[in-house]
Amino acid sequence: MQTIYRLKASELDHYFLEGLKATFQDKEIEIIVYEVNETDYLLKSDANKIRLLKAIENVNNRTNLVEVSLDNLE
Template sequence: MSTVYRLKASELNNQFLEQIKAEFADKEIEIVISEFDETQYLLQSESNKNKLLQAIDNVKERQNLVEVNLQDLQSAEENEQKNSF
């Protein structure tokens, strides 16, 4: 059996450890820790890479930018939260 947990180091706590103990009981387990590089992951796909690099160029050249009014964004978020219940 293989289980993958992805979380921030700051999110590790006793509850997480107890969950692992409960799930695997007296079985021998192996814990492997690897740092997750989101940028590297996103650049693996040629299509994603091209889109991201184009977006960076757009920001540098101040082209194709979208302006967002913070109050409008907050209002939209509040309305979405009200409608989700």
């Protein structure tokens, strides 16, 4: 059985540990912890990669930008 939990380190608490214990009971488990890089994940898809790189180019060139007034958000 394999389960992936994705959460912030600040969300680790005794409820999480109790959930692990309940899920796996007396089975031996292995815990691997690594920092998630959202950019790497998003760049795996060619479509996302093209869109993100184009967005970066637009920001750098100040083209195709949408301006939002905070006054209009209230």
